[in-house]
Each structure stands twice: as C-alpha cells, then as structure tokens.
Amino acid sequence: xxxxxxxFALILALILALAQGTLPLVGAARGAQSWMxxxxxxxxxxxxxxxxxxxCLTYSFVTNDFSVLYVASNSNSGLPLQYRIAGVWGGHEGSxxxxxxxxxxxxxxxxxxxxxLPDDIIARVLGVLGLISVGFLSFMLFTSxxxxxxxxxxxxxxxxxxxxxxxxxxxxxPMLYMGYVGFSVAFAFAIAxxxxxxxxxxWARWSRPWTTLAWAFLTLGIALGSWWAYYELGWGGWxxxxxxxNASFMPWLMGTALIHSLAVTEKRGSFKSWTVLLAIFxxxxxxxxxxxxxxxxxxxxxxxATDPKRGVFILAFLVIVIGGSxxxxxxxxxxxxxxxxxxxxSRESFLLTNNVLLVVAAGSVLLGTLYPLFIDALGLGKLSxxxxxxxxxxxPLMAPALFLMGVGPxxxxxxxxxxEIAVRLKWxxxxxxxxxxxxxxxxxxxxxxxxxxxxxxxxxxxxxITTLLSRLKQTSGIxxxxxxxxxxxxxxxxxxxxxxxAVFVVGVTMVKSYEAEKDVKLAVGESVELxxxxxxxxxxxxxxxxxxxxxxxxxxxxxxxxxxxxxxPEKRIYNVQKNAMTEAAINTGFTRDLYVSLGEPVGATxxxxxxxxxxxxxxxxxxxxxxxxxxxxxxxxxxxxxxxVAARTRAETVPAINxxxxxxxxx
Amino acid sequence: MKPRHRRIALIVAGVAGLAVAAxxxxxxxxxxxxxxxxxxxxxxxxxxQGRAFRVGGMVEAGSVKRxxxxxxxxxxxxxxxxxxxxxxKGVLPDLFREGKGVVTQGRLENGMFVASxxxxxxDENYMPPEAADAMKKAQATNQKAVSxxxxxxxxxxAGNR
Numbered sequence: 001x002x003x004x005x006x007x008f009a010l011i012l013a014l015i016l017a018l019a020q021g022t023l024p025l026v027g028a029a030r031g032a033q034s035w036m037x038x039x040x041x042x043x044x045x046x047x048x049x050x051x052x053x054x055x056c057l058t059y060s061f062v063t064n065d066f067s068v069l070y071v072a073s074n075s076n077s078g079l080p081l082q083y084r085i086a087g088v089w090g091g092h093e094g095s096x097x098x099x100x101x102x103x104x105x106x107x108x109x110x111x112x113x114x115x116x117l118p119d120d121i122i123a124r125v126l127g128v129l130g131l132i133s134v135g136f137l138s139f140m141l142f143t144s145x146x147x148x149x150x151x152x153x154x155x156x157x158x159x160x161x162x163x164x165x166x167x168x169x170x171x172x173x174p175m176l177y178m179g180y181v182g183f184s185v186a187f188a189f190a191i192a193x194x195x196x197x198x199x200x201x202x203w204a205r206w207s208r209p210w211t212t213l214a215w216a217f218l219t220l221g222i223a224l225g226s227w228w229a230y231y232e233l234g235w236g237g238w239x240x241x242x243x244x245x246n247a248s249f250m251p252w253l254m255g256t257a258l259i260h261s262l263a264v265t266e267k268r269g270s271f272k273s274w275t276v277l278l279a280i281f282x283x284x285x286x287x288x289x290x291x292x293x294x295x296x297x298x299x300x301x302x303x304x305a306t307d308p309k310r311g312v313f314i315l316a317f318l319v320i321v322i323g324g325s326x327x328x329x330x331x332x333x334x335x336x337x338x339x340x341x342x343x344x345x346s347r348e349s350f351l352l353t354n355n356v357l358l359v360v361a362a363g364s365v366l367l368g369t370l371y372p373l374f375i376d377a378l379g380l381g382k383l384s385x386x387x388x389x390x391x392x393x394x395x396p397l398m399a400p401a402l403f404l405m406g407v408g409p410x411x412x413x414x415x416x417x418x419x420e421i422a423v424r425l426k427w428x429x430x431x432x433x434x435x436x437x438x439x440x441x442x443x444x445x446x447x448x449x450x451x452x453x454x455x456x457x458x459x460x461x462x463x464x465i466t467t468l469l470s471r472l473k474q475t476s477g478i479x480x481x482x483x484x485x486x487x488x489x490x491x492x493x494x495x496x497x498x499x500x501x502a503v504f505v506v507g508v509t510m511v512k513s514y515e516a517e518k519d520v521k522l523a524v525g526e527s528v529e530l531x532x533x534x535x536x537x538x539x540x541x542x543x544x545x546x547x548x549x550x551x552x553x554x555x556x557x558x559x560x561x562x563x564x565x566x567x568x569p570e571k572r573i574y575n576v577q578k579n580a581m582t583e584a585a586i587n588t589g590f591t592r593d594l595y596v597s598l599g600e601p602v603g604a605t606x607x608x609x610x611x612x613x614x615x616x617x618x619x620x621x622x623x624x625x626x627x628x629x630x631x632x633x634x635x636x637x638x639x640x641x642x643x644x645v646a647a648r649t650r651a652e653t654v655p656a657i658n659x660x661x662x663x664x665x666x667x
Numbered sequence: 668m669k670p671r672h673r674r675i676a677l678i679v680a681g682v683a684g685l686a687v688a689a690x691x692x693x694x695x696x697x698x699x700x701x702x703x704x705x706x707x708x709x710x711x712x713x714x715x716q717g718r719a720f721r722v723g724g725m726v727e728a729g730s731v732k733r734x735x736x737x738x739x740x741x742x743x744x745x746x747x748x749x750x751x752x753x754x755x756k757g758v759l760p761d762l763f764r765e766g767k768g769v770v771t772q773g774r775l776e777n778g779m780f781v782a783s784x785x786x787x788x789x790d791e792n793y794m795p796p797e798a799a800d801a802m803k804k805a806q807a808t809n810q811k812a813v814s815x816x817x818x819x820x821x822x823x824x825a826g827n828r
Contacts, residue, residue: 234761344677360685364692371696382703382800384721386772389699393692519757521737580761599758602737611738613758 003068006056007147013049013104014137016042020130024123028195036123040111043126046133047108054101057146058088067153070094070146076159076576078547086170087160092294093146095173099290100136102174102181103129110185110210117206124192125185132184135317143310159576162548168228176221176248180286182214183251186258187283187325190276194328197335199276204266209638211262211279212493215255216634222248223627234582236517236595236615238623241390243298246369247289253362254282257355259634264351268413270339271352277329278355284322285362291318297373343415350408357401364393402456402505405498406463410470428466432458443514443618453509460502464495490640497633504626510619517616521602523609531616533594534558535567540608548574550583553610555596557587564594569612571598593617701772705801710749714775722751722780723770724801731765744769744780748805755782762787768799 020042027035057070061084066072074091075084089098107129114122140146163169189207193199225248230238239245258278264271292298295311342348368385376382406428410421436455440446471491477483516531527536539554550572557564567585574581584597599611703721704714714720722744730743739756742765753771763769763785773782 235758344673349677356681356685357688360688360692364696367692367696382721384701384703385696386699386701389695392695392699396691397688519738582761597758602733609737611758 002056002059003065003147003149006053006060007145009049009052009056010137010141010147013046013053013100014134014141016046016049017130017133017137020046021127021134022130023127024130025127025195028120028123028127031120033119036119039123039126039130042130043104043107043111046130047104050097050101050104053147054088054097057094057097058085061085061088064157065153066155066157067149067151068146069148069150072150072154072157074157074160076157076547078575079157079160079165080546082170083160083165086164089173090160090164090169093140093144093148095177096136096140096144096294097146098173099177099181100133100140102177103133103136103184106178106182106185106210106214107133110188114206120196121192121198121203121206124195125188128188128191129184132188132321135321139310139313139317143313156576159547159574162572162574162577162579162581163232165547165574166228166232168224168232172221172224172228175217175224179214179216179218179221179255180248180251180289182210182217183255183279183282183286185214186211186255186279190279191325191328193276193336194325194332197332199265199272199336201266201269204262204275205643207279208259208262208266209640209643211255212259212634213638215252215259216631216638218248218252218255219627219631219634222252223624223631226627227624230620231584231586234584234597235613236584236597236617238511238620241368241387243369244293246365247292250362250365250369251282251285251289253358253365254278254285257358257362258282260351261355264348265339268340268342268348270342270348272336272339273329273333274352274355276333276336278359280322280325280329281359281362284318284325285366287314287318287321291315292369340414342413345411345418346416347408347411347413350404350411354401354404354408357397361394361397364397365390368393399452399456402460402501405501406459409467409494409498410463424470425463425466428459428462431462440513443510445514447513450509450513453505453513457502457505457509460498460505464498464502468495488640488642490637490642493633493635493637493640495633496636497630500626500629500631500633502626503622503629507619507622507624507626511617511623514618515616515620517613519599519611519613521609522612528612528614530614532559533564533614533616535594535596535612535614537610537612538566540610543570545572547576548572548581551598551601553585553596553598553612555585557594567594567596569596569598571600588621590621591619593620703770705804706744706746706749706751707801707805709751709775709780716775719772719774719783721770721772722753723768724751726763726765726767726769728765744771746801746805751780752778753780753782755785757785759785760787 020039023035024039024042027033027038057068059065060068060071061075062081064071064075064077064084066075070091070093071087074094075087079087087094089095107126110129111122111126114125117125186207189203189210193203222245225245226238229240230236258275261271261275261278265275291311291314295314297311368389372383372385406425407421410424432455435458436451439454440450443450468487471487472480472483475483475486477486518528518530520528522528522537524537524540527534529535534557536556536558537553538556541552541554543550543552550570552568552570555567555569557567564587567587569585570583572581572583573579582597582599584595586596587594593616595613595615595617597613599613602609602611701719701721702715703723706722706724708714709722714722724744724746727743727745727750730741732741733739734741738758739754740759741752741754743750744753745751753773755771755773764787767787770786771780771782772784772786773780775781
C-alpha cells in the first residue's frame, strides 16, 4: 500500500512539473499574469508530492518491506536503523529520488525567497526548473522506478554494500546532490535572462546567493566524499582521479569560475555573456556527471550498449538540455550584451584569467575522463588515464590561479596599476618567500615542491591580510572594532574561502611531500618504526559487530618517550554478502594522521602474523579543513546583508507594479 | 587606435596562453596513457617494454605464493589461453582472490610483470570489465591450451605503490 502511495505521489509530481514547466513560460512570453502565477503553487505542490514519495520509500526501508525490489536489493533486516535510512540513497533508483527531492527543495526555496523578483523572471526560473524536473521524474518513472514490486517478496534483503555502511555515506550524497542540483538554479536564472533579454547587475544579485550556496554545498560534498574514501577504503588515499570523483569535480571547477564571474557581473556589469555561458556549462557538467555515474558507462561501455535504456534516456536529456541552452545562447546572447569595458591591468582581467584557468582545468579533467570511454566505445582498445596526468596538468594550471588570488583582491576595478600593487604587496611577498624557504626545513627535508606549495599558501594568506589591512585603512571609523564591523559579510566570506584554499594547499603539499608508508609482516609482539613513530602489534582478537565479524588488531603507538595511545584496525567480514572489508585505524592529530590497516594473515604455521600497512600522513586533515573553510566562506557570503536589504526594498516597490501589470493583462 | 591595439594584444596573449595550456595538457596526456593488454597479447610480445601498462584476467587458482619476506606476492594472471606471472609487493585489495578477476598495472621486467598496483573492485559479483573482456577474447580465439609464457626469475624488488 505505502509503496503504491509513493508511486502515485511521483506521478502527481510529474503532472505538476509538466504544468510548472510549460504554463508559466508561456505566460511570461505572452505577459499573461494568471499563467505566470501558477509557477509558485505548482513548485510547492511538486515538492510536497516528492517529499511524500521519499517518505514512502524511507518507510519501506525502515519497516523492511522486502516486497519492494529496491529495498530487497539494498537493505537487510540485520542492518542497523541509520543505515537502513541511508540505504534509501544507496542504489541507483533511490539516489535519483534523492536528486529529484533536492531539485524540488531548491525550487521550493526559490519560490519562497523570491518575493522581490519580477513575476516574469520568477515564472521563467521556476518554469525551467520544472522542465528539468520533468526530465528526471520521467526518467525515474519509466526506467528506474524505486517502487517496483518484487513478487514473491524476498525473505530477506541482499544488504547494503558494506562500504556504504558508514556515517560518511549517510551525509555525503545529500550534500553532494545539494551542490550538484543547486547549479540548476543558476542555470534557470541564466536561461531566464536569455529568454527575457534582461541581464544586469540586479539579475546577478538575484542569482548570486543561490549559486554561492550551491557551490558551498558541492565543496562540502566533495570533501566528505574524499574524507570517506580516506578512512573507509582502508588505503589512506584521499583523491584517486577516479571518473566518479571527476564527475563531481568538473562542476566544482566550473562553479568556482561562475561565482567569480558573477561577482564581476554584479559589481561592474561586465562578463555578462560569459557568466551565462558558465552557468550553462556548470549545470551541463552536473548532468554529465549524473550521466557518467548513473548510466553504467563507467562500469562498462558494453554493458551500456547491451542495456541502453537508462543511458540513452540520460544522453538524450543531456543533448536536449545542453544543445537547447547553447542554441538559445547563440540566438539571444547579443541581447544580453557584453557589459562594461576594462583595461588590461584591472581586477576584471585578473578574474578573467582566473576564470580561463579554471575552465581549462575543467576541460583537462573532462578529456582525461571521457577519452578512455570514447576509445573503448569506438572499439580502438582499452586504456586508462592515470593520476600522473591530472597531477602534471593541475600544478601548472592552478599555480598562476593561486598567485592571482593574492593580486586580484588588491587590484582596482576597471583600471589598476601594477607598480602600485607591487608596492602594496611587497611585504606579503617577502614574508611568504622567507616562510617557504624556511618552513620545509622544520620537516627535516627541503624539497622544491614543498617549498613552492608553501609559497603559494603563504602568499594567499599574507596578501589576504594585507588587503584587509589596507581596506581597514580606507574605512572611516573610530576604533578598529568599528572598522572591522563595517566590512560586509561577503567580503569576509571571500577572505575566509581564500584562506581555506591556502589551508587546502598546505595539506596537499605536506602530504605529497612528506607522507611515509610501509607494508610489513608483523606477528603479535613485533613492532615497526616509521617516521619516528613506533607501532607495536599487541594483540589480535575476534570481535562481533551487529552484522559482521572482524579480526581486530591492537596496536600501541609511541613517539619518543610519549605514548600516543592504542589503535584498533579491523578486517571485517559482513554476514550477508561475505565481503571482506578493511577498517583502518586512524590516530588524528593537528599536524599529522597515523594510519594503520590490516592486510591479510600470512603463514599457515604462525597464524598470528599479518601483513600490515602503516602510514604517517602529515597535515592530511588540513585538506578537508580547507574545504570546510571554503564552504563556510561561501555561506558567510550568502548571508550578506545586501541580499536581504535589496529584497526588502524591492518587495515594497514591486507589488504596485505587479498590480498595474496584472490589471493591464486582465483588461 | 590605441585601445584597439591593446585589445588585439590582449587577444593574442590570451590565445598564446591557451595554446601553451593545450600543449601542456596534451603532452601530459600522451605520456600518461596506460594501455591495457591481455595475457595473450603479452605472450605475443605486443606489450611495450619499459613502459607501464595494464594486464587483466583471472587469478589462476593455486598460483598465489607469498615470498619469504611476507609482503611480496607472486601470482599468475590468465585469460584461459595464456598466463603471465605477476609480482606485487604490498597489501592486496580486499577482493583479491584466486579464481576471481583482477587488473594489475606495472611493467615487464625479465619476463615477469612487476605490478605497482593491483585493482579489484569492491563488489563480490563484479568482474573488472577489462578482465572479463580479456577472457572472452581468449575464448573466442579458441586457444584452449593453457601454456605458461614466463620462466620465473626472482625479482628483488617490486613496485613502489
């Protein structure tokens, strides 16, 4: 009964999405007020029905309803409650439902927090979002229905993949999807601007907080995924340049370019067409990511060819969305215009350079991700593009971008002077060079790469501080506190996000330069030394978890004379799928992580010896710490007062216009 | 005229920058392509010498042997037609098992494939597509006789992963 209810709710949501995707758009084109007014209630109704469907699926999971195929494939009666709930998005159908839920949540939010927008704009934005929703809801209903029944019902479920039975899995997909799907709002605003031919600073001010918010969620989502891979896959890697990771990283790079381009559009009215194009690309890459992950092409191009229903649907959707929006762009972009002029040396051109670098970086990831698929699809052989490619490409592309992060905020709009910037930043530069030369020595070994990475990180921090100080000097105020309070939240948001990048760069540099790893055979009682840390294998026990059994090692770690406590790595066997899984033990510190994982038992005679991998990872947590700072910077910028002030003043003036507009169309 | 000249200079600089970036990307790309070969292809000397590549197939039953140092493992990868001996130093992935599919990356050294990476995907039923493909190809060419292509020299060191 409940699953059927969910199914009906989805169908009703599709009908509402159809209404939302057509009538308001037609209304906006013809100036029909009553048609435009349909957008909001349709969007909100759609959200309610999708939420009901999502609730129904969750209920089926919680009550172990194994007559639902999707539940039977992704859950088990022995699965703890929190993972049964996370299991809702543990597979293909459910993660699509989560995608659609997020989309309707964003749409709902736009419909609620948009009272200050002109009716035709909001009708177009919600209309475009409705069309996207039509695509995904019909994809789900026609090819991947989570409510399909299994007759006869299974006795018990096949269980959730053990790798996904983890706290990281509970929150990683919702965060990531919030970001992914959030770019659809930026996309909808861009399409609305093309349709209406109006794109000005006000438009940028409307769409900017939504884009920044989506970007912040995506940052958090990617960081969570990386952190999850680090501690859950058991081998201590934090980024693999795997196609699934790249799928989320490409929209992030494009989104980062977009939020900077939007800043120029809002402040200076420039980069208009470019901003629209970036918004289209960011969303297109989100869709492409969904296609890559959800169509099965990554598992095997041939599996995709033999069961192409899902893949062809998404591919067609992809072609319609990207092709349609680019065609619209080609047709209407000239009406949007290019915007204000600027000199070669100006903040605009620094931001433009940064934009181009980010776009090229996204392009290189795209090449490395898609090329093997193309070659395989054409039957020209099998190949893979390894992490070294991405690393060699990223360092030279990102280094100038990171350098410009220090220069850009210091430069004036429209026309800046290089000598002036150089004078103002000379101390920041001196401090970062000195630090970059000396700091690696404290790690015991000086390498050019470590020094270079630290130079960039220190440069970002030092120049950010310099910019803040010079800005305070220009602010009139009695006390330093008053001056600090006078700066806007979006300014602090930018500083915080930039410092987050610096923290991230420190983490990556230190891990890449100074990480150490050893694979050894250890029997109980033996110990191994790595980077000054001594790991002693004290005991091996069998332990029983709620739905698994495990061999658990006990390690004592000492550094010099001080004891750092115990570590308990496990090798688990899950009861249902009988998969072995490595559960690493991590001792987290501010400047380093210690990482111990159990390989496998060796030697038939001496049963207690294991192959053990021990790792020392300096500053590894700074990688995710930096991402959290970036996301917090984004959130801070969204909370800026000017978005709300603008909302309030608009809300007071707009209804009057609407009333006359409505009367005119009615009359 | 002056702003126009400046604009042209800017465009030229931009295009030059993009060209440099593209050259960089493409050369890095070319150097880091890792091709996949089946054990049959390796036996026919089709695989490159001195360059990393991937080999995939099934881990031959009974072939996994741990070396005295405890961390180096030797095993055979077969596509049912030909077999190649692989040496790997380090911790094997959780799903590495005899009789299951595997893909390894490394180089040929004295007839032995010294792997720097062993990949087995995290799904019990999942055969790495390359491995499945290698076996299908071998069966299609109907080379049923299993022959060993390599004599086993003892490698002193293995990969660096």
